[in-house]
Amino acid sequence: MRVTHKIRPGVPEDIEAREYVRVTTWKAAYRGIMPDDYLDTLKVEPNAVARKEEALADALAEGLTPLLVGEIGGRIVGFVNLGRCRDEHIGGGEVFAVYVLPEAQSNGLGHALMTAAANQLRADGHKEIGLWVATDNTQARRFYERFGFVPSGHVQLLAAPLPPIEEVYYRLSLPEPVSSASRP
Template sequence: MPDDYLDALRVEPDAMAGMKKGLANALAEGRTPLLVGEIDGRIVGFVNFGRCRDEQIGGGEVFAIYVLPEAQAGGLGHALMTDAVKRLRTDGHEEIGLWVTADNAQARRFYERFGFIPSGRVQPLPAPFPPVEELHYRLSLPEPAV
């Protein structure tokens, strides 16, 4: 994201309350699993995943994964992604996708090391985001061992 866009972001209490309520409802209804990673009782990362939002693509989707910078490089991101992929496979998904901004080289390296490959799909971020291009990555899952 462009620095000027990020610098202009503000935390609005009403918006945060609405997001918290929406996420709680989605979690309670099983619509969007969320796993968190903790260090010394403090949440330092999360992964959010579920059925792909785009029916043309299908499969499972990792909607978001984030680990605080001070907790990166310790294996937490890999552990979160591994658990999300395992759960999506258990739910019957044979392929998992995700979207990443084209200029996020660190995230792209992480996904590629995990086994995701570019699918060739490209899209701009939707409004109200700035005009930033997203790339789609996919991961084909092997059949579970019997």
């Protein structure tokens, strides 16, 4: 079922809603991948929200678009963070995080967020983008593969402050703007 959604650039005032989406989605997506006792302790921390608001305000002031939010009915239910790849040896653009609340999944919002991120990164001059995903997160991996991402062969162990998890790097070539109409 298609639900009407809106994608827009994030502003510092969106950070608390973004953190709620991240924490809630982690608690669902990483069950069985990360320890339950770790996931059960996750919550939206006011100090973390304030630090992220400040970082986002700085990024926006520099002309960057590191956050896009997805709304349904005026409520933020998803987001994507993006920018230049953090790994110098890989290069290109990177999707740092993309999350949609469990109750808002499977309605096209995740695809719309990913399309907006890919098009923004292409407009920023990147011909290829990538992302890291937990090796055991099969639902996310299927989503990325349906979008066109392919495993690159790069693997890393993500450790402290998180419980250690293995991640695989996916990449996507961007020869042309991504069309939201090409949704599988």
